[in-house]
Each structure stands twice: as C-alpha cells, then as structure tokens.
Amino acid sequence: MPRFHCAIPLSAGTSLALPPGAARHVQVLRLQPGDAITLFDGAGGEYNATVERMGRSDVDVVVGAHHAVEREAARAVHLAVGMPANERMDWLVEKATELGVASIQPLMTAHGVLRLAGERADKKRAHWEAIAIASCEQCGRNRVPAIHPVRPFAGWLATADDSHARLILSLADGTASVTEVAATLGERSVQVLSGPEGGLSPGEEKDAVARGFAPLTLGPRVLRAETAALSTLILLGR
Template sequence: MREIRIFQDAELNIGDTVHLDSDAAGHVSRVLRIQIGQELTLFNGDGCEYTAPITAIDKKNVSVEIRTQSLKHNESPLAIHLGQVISRGEKMEFTIQKAVELGVNQITPLTSERCGVKLNPQRMQKKVQQWQKIAIAACEQSGRSHVPKIHQPCTLEQWSREPSDAMKLNLHPKAPYTIKTLPTPTQGVNLLIGPEGGLNDEEIAMCSSFGFIETQLGPRVLRTETAALSAITALQCYFGDLS
C-alpha cells in the first residue's frame, strides 16, 4: 500500500492523539476511505515525519496516535527562491506545484508592467492562501517535510532590491551566460522569471542594477511556466541533487 502523507499545522509529539483538521479528515474518510488501524504519515514542516495509525474515524472526524518520529533527509543542498511574475489562470498554480516538487524553498509572486493579472487586495490574499495549499499538497505528494513559503506578492522592483547574498539570475534568451557556465552558488539562488510577454528593457536594466545576472537556457524563447521549471531543473542538475 502506498504511503499516505498528510500535512498538519500543529505541534506533533510521540504518544499524542491528534485530531486531523477538517480538510484532511474529509480526504481520509470520504475520498481515501481508510479504516481504523491503517497508518498515515504526518508532517508539519519541521523536517520530520511522524507515523500515526488511525484510532477513530467517522465522516467528519479522524483521530490518530503518533507512534514514531524520524528526520527526513531529502531537501536539496541548493536553496532556490523563485520570484515568479504572476501568470494567468492555472499556469501560476502549475508553476508553484511543479517548482515545489523540484525543490524550491521560497516563492514570491511578482507584478510587473506586462503582468496580465490584476486583482484587488482581498482577491489576491485568497490567491496566496490557495497557492500555499497547492505548495502543501505538492509536499504531500513529493515526500518533502519542509513546506516552502509562498510570500505576499510584491512588485518586481521591491523584490529585486531586497538585500540578499544569493546569486541573482534573470532568464533572457540572448544572455551571454548559460546556467552551466555559472560559478557554483554558495548562498543559494534568487531566480527571476518574467511574465508571459517578458520584462521590458527598463525592467531588465533595473534588475541588472540590483545585481541580477542575465542567463539563458538555450536559443529558444520559452513560455513563462516552461522557463521556470526548466531553469529550476537545470540548477538542481548542476548545483543541487537532481541527476
């Protein structure tokens, strides 16, 4: 039987009885139809996993007892902070999901001149909550026990000017450097991915003034979601833990 991993935003200790939150309880009881005695794997973002058999279950409530705790060692040695200009519809959700599976540590949604998504603050906050849930679900699926943070959206300039010791990269199809020619990042990478229409010349120049290195993946122009996942994969292959 496959491992069933469930995120719980709570302190977890051996011997505790834990009542799963409503979303998790509904998924376990109504979707997975798991029975008493079957074992779940819980995690809360502290880097550990907790085995917990089900001790009580009905349509709305699921209780488990935590039996063991173990440290999970599957985080990449390369810390990647993805700055992604918000894309339309499901593209942003897809990018977040796959970026988490590939091992990014942080994601900041960005706005720029050519960003095609305009939302009021209330709707944007709901989007952030939805994106964080997508990141959690990607951790449940991929076996990660550290949950990447989805930061509050900000402008491209605000994110670019934030102090950081990380290597800053801006993808550009005509850049003089490729990822494989970069020096090994020692303090992680801040990876900037522009909107579907690309960054304008002024934005590219601004990012360069804040230390971003223009880098290419190849001679072809990629869609924003393709560019993000291709760049993360390449970075993990050269400097992380993909082989």
C-alpha cells in the same frame, strides 16, 4: 502509505485531532481506525501515525516514531516570478514544489496579465499554498515552500533579500548559460527572477541588473514563462 501535512507541531507518542484539510483527505480516502499514515508538520522529517477514530467530519490519530527524512534539493532556489495567466501559475507552483523550490514570490510585472490585490490576492495566495501542500504530500517533501504575498515588481525589487546569489533569466545577447553560472555558485542559495509571458520589460531587467541580478540564459529557444522557471530549478537545484 498516505501522507498528510499537519499544520500543528507533532510529537511522538501523542494523540491529536487532524486539522480540517487533512481530516477531510483521510475521509475521502475512506481510511479506517487502525490504518497507518505518515504525517509531517514542515519542521523537518516525518512521523508514523495510526488512525484512532473517524468522526463525521473529524479524525483522531496517534502519532508514532519520528524519522529524520529529508528530500530537499541540494541547493535552495528561491523563485521570484512574474505570474503567468490562467491556470499556468497553479501548474508552476505544483511543479516547482515537486522540483524542490525553497520559496515562491509571485510578482505583478509590466507585461504580466494577472493583476491581484486585496482579498483576491489573499485568496490566490491561500490557493497556491494549498497546491504546494498537496504537492509535498504527493512527492515526499517534508518542508513546504513559502508562498509569499503577491507584490508589484518595483516594490519587491527595492527590498529583495540580498543574502542569496541573484540571477535573472534574460534573452540578451552574450548572456552566460545557466550551466556556466551554476558551476560558479558552489553551495550558495540562489534567488532567480523570471518574467511572465512576454518576459520582463527592458526597464525591469535593467533595474534588476542594477540591483545585482546577473543575467543568464537557458539557450536559444524562447520558452514559455512557466517552462523557463521550472527548467532553471532543475539545473540549479540539483
């Protein structure tokens, strides 16, 4: 059954006009009055719904029963990542959402190629939020991960949330493996810091460790930035 995110509060037994994005998607799929769909608003669970009216650019639906269905990862993993260049950040957001990431913090780092500020940064963030929503619609998640505004590394590190266990991907010798670290976390939520192409600079890594980020490794192979971040999500989020 087609699933759509509805960025307004939903309530069983009500009628409403779908937001423009969801309405456009319904029309692209050529759905008709009487067709069944699933809606979720990000507050938890999902709703049965039925298409009531198709306009030229608007769609009305009747909201049905609520189902308290959640498909979240066993552990909340918050990813802070030095943004990879080109379309790789898009791909990372899409796949991280599928893998259950709780939030994504895009960072500008010393070795990062992508530099964003002002209106361009706002547009990119909106673009990534749309990718995360589409990924939730596809994979069955009912909670959309937060995509935070782009920030420079140093400014973010100085104010980073310390309520989570803090981990940083590192290639340093003697670093504990991610599986070893995962076994010590219990059910704690985790903040994972991952670098861009070329990794974090030695100074950035040193500063992060000084702020309480524990180094961990994914093994002897050097992975692409997006591969490393996603592999960590798989190992920590289950």
